[in-house]
Amino acid sequence: MTDESRGLVQGTLEMLVLKTLALEPMHGYGIAQRIEQISGGVFQVNPGSLLPALSRMERAGRVKSEWRASENNRRARYYILTKSGLKALETERRQWGRQVKAIGRILEA
Amino acid sequence: MLFRIFSSGMKAPLRPGERNAAIEEEVRGFFDSAVEDKIRQGMSRNDAERATRIAIGSAEMVRHKVWAAGWESHVESLWKDARYGFRQMARSPGLSIVAILSLALGIGANTALFTVIDDLMLKQLPVSDPRMLVSFGDGSDSGIVASSSPGAYDIFPYDFYRRIADDRSQLEGICAFASFPTMVSVRTGSGVEGPATQAISHLVSGTFFSVLGAKPILGRVFGPSDTATEGRNAVAVVSHRYWQEELSADPGVIGRAIAINGGLFTVIGVMPASFYGVDLNEQSPDMWLPITMQPQVMMQPSLLKPDGLFWIHIMARRRPEVTVAQAQSWATLELQRFLMRREGNQISGLRRKQISGTFISLLPGGSGLSHLRSAYQAPLIVLMIMVGVVLLIACANLANLLLAKATSREREFCARLALGASRGRIARQILTEALVLALIGGGLGSGLAFWATRAIIHFIDEGAAHSPLSAAPDFRVLLFTFATCVATAVLFGTAPAMHGSRRDITGALNAGARAAGGTATRSIRLLSKGLIVIQMALSLVLLTVAGLLLRTLQNLSAQDVGMNRTNVLLINTNPKFAGYQPERLNALYDRILSRVDSLPGVRSASLSGGPPLSGGIWGSPIDLDGRPTPPNEDIDTLLNRVSTGYFETLGIPLLRGRTIQPMDTANALKSTVVNRTFADRYFPGGDAIGHSFTIADPAAPGVWHIVGIVRDSKHGGPAEKPYPFAYLAVAQLTGNDQYAYWLQVRSIGDPAKIAGEIRAALADVDPDLPILKIQTIDEQFDDRISKQQFVSKLAGFFALLALTLACIGIYGVLTYNVVRRTSELGVRMALGASRGMLLWLVLRESLTLLATGVLLGIPVSLAASQLIKAGLFGVHPMDPLTILAAVLIVSACSLTGSYLPARRATKIDPMTALRYE
Incomplete structure (x- = not known):
């Protein structure tokens, strides 16, 4: 299906978005590009899941948005990480770390 | 943060366009950036756009997904569904009105009845922690009696209360109160002058308020010291209503003196408006007076002496650590000891055995005592079941409407499914429509209920000025109505919803127009027919039950009560309130009778102690001709005291x-007239005239000589069995038993018209004589059968309601079927079917439904009539005539309901019909 983001581990999209936004404010396409590049093309993020996720995160107060001119002088919606978003990122990162370690231990046992 | 979520969510539905535009712009931006990137990588614009669309999918889909991520989209779709539901309703207004009215009537009737049941059966006293209150017995006995029945006791002498009152070992507190209210004459004017008014008082012990845990809003309530000494505590606690209406809500009322029966009482407290005492009856007391003031309040010899009569009820507050069973066995033991000691030393073995068989049950007292409750419990339960059935029929109408609509909108749903709507979405749509209907119906029903509750309560309390029954539906009732609405919608919304969402898309899109043949449709039609059959059967059951109850009422009304019930007026007065001592009574009676007799519209007049057809009557054992009666013989006789002209006025024939x-x-020899049952029972061998008897009640001393025998007449009600009855000459009695409280007048014309003249005549005799009540004997008779009137009239109403709803239902469904089969009927007509054949085609369907309904309904009716057997009089529960009548009514009505659509079928124009789809 075209609207499924390819290769993404389930439930990690929000964490990846938060991490991406922690570097600098970005618009939706930029976030998708950045995730794809950094993952070396392993993760592809589709707007069908990215934009609803951003909308949810904005509702939850983890990001806020404003309209700015983009690099090619278009009007684009930029998402900015909030304090609560930063906290959420830390929590999720810790959780993820624990999960990865646990899975690693199980696989190596 | 919560606020932000809320505010950003709230903004959106108010300006849906703005949010949509923003989302669209963002999605487009995303899309364009992706295309540009690909062009930069060397693709042509066309290829880049194609590749992007393949990777991302439809921009519209993305936009919708973002939109759906916000919660307001749910609110909005709900709102859209509701609006869509309104439009659907407006499209077929007839069916919608039918459904809404069905629900309004069903829910309205249910709420009204539930409010009354709640008031009468479930409501707790407005006191603190009513669950801990217990009543000694059910309080169904009331009055002043010489002894209580063996077995369960619920009425006690005052000295039994005195004996147990201070024992706190088993119960936290015990209170006593008179088993009946007492009417008193009150002067409240300044200097306690001015006109006398009548008020309802209740005699209570000093512990009454503290045991109930009721607090005054002004002043104080009684304490134990207020009932310590007999006759010493002239104090009163008044009700909120009495304070407002009779004492002009005087804030300085505490300490004010009012004259009660001529004696001065000080007002010491005002109770809150919610407090109505312990009796949930037609009228709540205006004031509470110390039980030790009984002789002054009742203007009767003291009932407070040791070995006194039985006249009080007892309630108590439980100790949490003592079980009801423990407290009960303690109370029973105390009662038995008390009764033994009362008997003295000369106690027979038989009596000892009788006493050991007595007991007290401690019953939950938290809902107070009520003779209304015991009288109306059974009828209300019958009516509750009936009204529940009415609601069921109403719901079946709603279900049929929803089913019919769902089938006719099959194509719409299929189209929506094909366009990507989820089944859940469509089911939700149908449910929303059902809820909209149910809520509108419920809203209308609540309004209807408010009005109907008033009507029912008015019937039960006979229009009493201040009744503890309240017509305001309380929270629980509202909850009940709302739950009924929602349950109806959910229950009956789901069947069509499930059907609607289970459609096979392609099949339905192709064949949707001729949906008549589909298999799913067939099951729906079966369900809809089943609903009609059930409606028919239930209507038949209700009609049968109502028919039996109406026949009962008819039998009771037509019952010969042994007197002439036309043109008699009954007037209740009280010479005590005007200060008459027994010595002056005979002269007063002569003056009243000669004054009233001389009125032009009056044929004759008489006085008596109790009114005819009153239920409560004086009774006592008697001894015939001075010889003691053998102990096993039942020698209880009912008594009344009457003046000259009593039998002539009431039209009781002298035999x-x-x-x-x-x-x-x-000063003459004491004379009495007995009824035929008395004469036949006690003097089976010969003539009772010339014989005499003495009365065990010390209030009527002396030897009474039988001078005449009259026909049996009824007293308690039309259904009662004849009972020995002796009428004593009132002029020959003495003391408290010489008072006559009722005046009977036989008029020449309409008795209600001479009421004014009689008032004037009595005022002429003595302006101080109060007129407490004035009514025709027919009204008095109606009071005797008011319970049956209540149940049978309401049952009749509910049965008609059910029948109407069922007919509307069959009409609606058949009409819908005819419309649905328009093209089929057109083809038949085009092929040469006559109008008669088409008429028969439609009617045959309804006849089948009717026959099935009747066949199912008859056995259920028979079972139902067995259940109400106890409430019937003069009609067999399986009365074939009633059942036949019910069957005929159901048939006639349902055939009328189906004839209209059938005629519509014959009016179809074949050409139009063939082009119908």
């Missing part, structure tokens, strides 16, 4: 001897 005459003066 032998003479009636009470002016010669039966105080």
Whole structure:
């Protein structure tokens, strides 16, 4: 299906978005590009899941948005990480770390 | 943060366009950036756009997904569904009105009845922690009696209360109160002058308020010191209503003196408006007076002496650590000891055995005592079941409407499914429509209920000025109505919803127009027919039950009560309130009778102690001809005291001897007239006239000589069995038993018209004589059968309601079927079917439904009539005539309901019909 983001581990999209936004404010396409590049093309993020996720995160107060001119002088919606978003990122990162370690231990046992 | 979520969510539905535009712009931006990137990588614009669309999918889909991520989209779709539901309703207004009215009537009737049941059966006293209150017995006995029945006791002498009152070992507190209210004459004017008014008082012990845990809003309530000494505590606690209406809500009322029966009482407290005492009856008391003031309040000899009569009820507050069973066995033991000691030393073995069989049950007292409750419990339960059935029929109408609509909108749903709507979405749509209907119906029903509750309560309390029954539906009732609405919608919304969402898309899109043949449709039609059959059957059951109850009422009303019930007026007065001592009564009676007799519209007049057809009557054992009666013989006789002209005025025929005459003066030989049952039972061998008897009640001393025999007449009600009855000459009694409280007047024309003249005549005799009540004997008779009137009239109404709803239902469904089969009927007509054949085609369907309904309904009716057997009079529960009548009514009505659509079928124009789809 075209609207499924390819290769993404389930439930990690929000964490990846938060991490991406922690570097600098970005618009939706930029976030998708950045995730794809950094993952070396392993993760592809589709707007069908990215934009609803951003909308949810904005509702939850983890990001806020404003309209700015983009690099090619278009009007684009930029998402900015909030304090609560930063906290959420830390929590999720810790959780993820624990999960990865646990899975690693199980696989190596 | 919560606020932000809320505010950003709230903004959106108010300006849906703005948010949509923003989302669209963002999605487009995303899309364009992706295309540009690909162009930069060397693709042509066309290829880049194609590749992007393949990777991302439809921009519209993305936009919708973002939109759906916000919660307001749910609110909005709900709102859209509701609006869509309104439009659907407006499209077929007939069916919608039918459904809404069905629900309004069903829910309205249910709420009204539930409010009354709640008031009468479930409501707790407005006191603190009513669950801990217990009543000694059910309080169904009331009055002043010489002894209580063996077995369960619920009425006690005052000294039994005195014996147990201070024992706190088993119960936290015990209170006593008179088993009946007492009417008193009150002067509240300044200097306690001015006109006398009547008020309802209740005699209570000093612990009454503290045991109930009721607090005054002004002043104080009684304490134990207020009932310590007999006759010493002239204090009163008044009700909120009495304070407002009679004491002009005077804030300085505490300490004010009012005259009660001529004696001065000080007002010491005002109770809150919610407090109505312990009796949930037609009228709540205006004031509470110390039980030790009984002689002054009742203007009767003291009932407070040791070995006194039985006249009080007892309630108590439980100790949490003592079980009801423990407290009960303690109370029973105390009662038995008390009764033994009362008997003295000369106690027979039989009596000892009788006493050991007595007991007290401690019953939950938190809902107070009520003779209304015991009288109306059974009828209300019957009515509750009936009204529940009415709601069921109403719901079946709603279900049929929703089913019909769902099938006719099959194509719409299929189209929506094909366009990507989820089944859940469509089911939700149908449910929303059902809820909209149910809520509108419920809203209308609540309004209807408010009005109907008033009507029912008015019937039960007979229009009493201040009744503890309240017509305001309380929270629980509202909850009940709302739950009924929602349950209806959910229950009956789901069947069509499930059907609607289970459609096979392609099949339905192709064949949707001729949906008549589909298999799913067939099951729906079966369900809809099943609903009609159930409606028919239930209507038949309700009609049968109502028919039996109406026949009962008819039988009771037509029952010969042994007197002439036309043109008699009954007037209740009280010479005590005007200060008459027994010595002056005979002269007063002569003056009243001669004054009233001389009125032009009056044929005759008489006085008596109790009114005819009153239920409560004086009774006592008697000894015949001075010889003691063998102990096993039932020698209880009902008594009344009457003046000259009593039998003539009431039209009770004299069989032998003479009636009470002016010669039966105080000094003459004591004369009594007995009824036929008395004469036949006690003097089976010969003539009772010339014999005499003595009365065990010390209030009527002396030897009474039988001078005449009259026909049996009824007293408690039309259904009662004849009972020995003796009428004593009132002029020959003494003391408290010489008072006559009722005046009977036989008029020449309409008795209600001479009421004014009689008032004037009595005022002429003595302006201080109060007129407490004035009513025709027919009204008095109606009071006797009010319970049956209540249940049978309401049952009749509910049965008609059910029948109407069922007919509307069959009409709606058949009409819908005819419309649905328009093209089929057109083809038949085009192929040569006559109008008669088409008429028969449609009617045949309804006849089948009717026949099935009747066949199912008859056995259920028979079972139902067995259940109400106890409430019937003069009609067999399986009365074939009633059942036949019910069957005929159901048939006639349902055939009318189906004839209209059938005629519509014959009016179809074949050409139009063939082009119908």
